[in-house]
Amino acid sequence: MSAPVIIVGAGLAGWTTAREFRKLDSTTELLLITADSGDFYAKPSLSNAFAQGRLPAQMVSTPVAKMAETLNVTLLSSSRVQSVETAAQTINVINHTGSRTLVYRDLVLATGAQPIKVPLEGNAAEAVLSINSLDDFALFHARLQAANDAANGLRPQVLIMGAGLIGCEFANDLAHAGYRVSVVDPGPRPLATLLPPEASAALQQALETLGVRFYFGATISAVNTAPTAAEAPGLLHATLVSGEILVADAVLSAVGLRVNTTLAQAAGLVVDRAIAVNARLQTSAAHVYALGDSAQYASAVSPLSAHGSTLPYVMPIMNAAKVLASTLTGTLADLVFPLMPVSIKTPALPLVVAAARNGLAGGWQAAEAGVWQWLDDNGLQRGFVLSGAQTAQRMVQSKRVTL
Template structure:
């Protein structure tokens, strides 16, 4: 592509929820600017949160996919390059490289998401450990799980518990192993965590909290997992749900500022002009929020910025609805460093936990079971995650 930067396209790297939703919002405001999307996978449009509902709904990867890359290209009036990896960013020249091909851009949006954290495991069955981070991952695991029944899940965080609930409802036997003393330790106080665990156990889940998986060996047609406390667990498949890490390697190599994620300002601009980051890979004023609500707030703000109306992103209260229907859960964790005390009330699995400051201000909550009905009232009391800035009076052209 030899276009000058003035006539070059908006380039979006990534066709997940962040990339496709940005493209849709951008096209509502600008139907003419050339749009190029680049993705390492097949470019199918799908909702990533649905990956942890597929077994309960008995849906394979094709059923979870909503539109093909070709259909999305027509809808968005865009060129979409699938199975294509960007190998280098060159912000000073306003171009990216695909192998030996330079691609110029007017503006670049990095929306390539996060990657699963892999844990080293000894033994001869590492290929039986499946991360599930996108539709292709889900499809591979779905094929491997056909005819099997015993699944070991590494991790008892949000994703691990969601997959456990889904697989249990899909008829599988599920065991969770994690080096923590409760489920979702970074999100929940002990009492709501115990409620979620009880709910999953009522479906048949087994928990081994504290040890880690040290070794995975093949045993005829099955697997045997050796834990660090000496326990052995027979299983057929292993799901890795130990967490996600924002993809920052190419950005760092290009000289962009990175921390946990790619550092961006309130306009989602990186340390380089005309380069933006959005979604799981972006760190906005120290916040790296791997959830749909902050991503959609960024989508709406960035689409306006890219069409000439500089718009800083802001995050209001952003509760997280966790897909554990056996024990419904909505949580709004207090910001890191918040000073306060958890107070819990309720019975059984119907709990309301409030995190309040010394002056009584509500800074976070966790609701389980029937108590989730109180979320709207509590949301009105929460402070914003990232406060709205005063109105920006001047407009900036993205070109």
């Protein structure tokens, strides 16, 4: 019997690859190895779950056993791949039963990215949480539950570090769910790198109307347990560089993700900001592929790197998994990304953003209320932002964009 195709990672990238592969090949052995439980959940729904009162267990859309059965996948969960030998086409896996070596025909690295940890002073720096998985969400949910139980009727306070996409989505969701929310960001405005200033200002106003307090141009330097922690267990004091102290029941860091490239680097794969892959999703080693948050796509052309860009969103995964499945089943295809607008889940002011390609020269132009077009120096439309009711224009604007 020949060696299996091994997929490492049970996030959207790992499971979508398995699903696309099975559409083309129902017999080749597929082995999926993942450090977590492998339960299938939609990660984007983590940042709008509190307002809907959803519990962590309710976030699982398909339990792992059902996924494995439906896709005819052999599963190794709670197991971590710790090394890859590309010449021998083997990996080493460790779990509670010990470590073992497995041979692969083809290997897919769908290992995701990890939250950036800002170095903080203080005796409660470790109490700062991030949410990039269902397990993270469960931990944060439990923290807020404990705060709710101790709050004597007062709504708990959440302090969010970072006013980017994830920070703003959680700010909206938690404020909507009744929490008192503050957001600290060193930049000048929410989503400063993605939105034109007017759209940013409208988002800020919409979130402030919900009760969110923003602290721009500000950075947290330390997190300590509050002196009153004996009466209010878990209460934290976050100190800003300015010296101001913000009180919080929970601190959520949403300052971005970084790919841990240690495994790929040790295997001798070319890595840059993530694992470099060509238009066929192949890494620098034969029979080794990558996609999802762990990949840097040559197909996402960028003047900033010969290896292209990372695209840590859902739509790139859907497109990449189809091409990868095709490659793995013997029909070579090149990945060409279409325009992939992202919906920002801030119901206080819904937004759709289609970012212009990295490194293009040009700028934003307001077209009409709630519509901004990104025009390059030749007057070609390369991206757009839509807000509020104008998000319905998504298709119309998409057709106008030159990629």
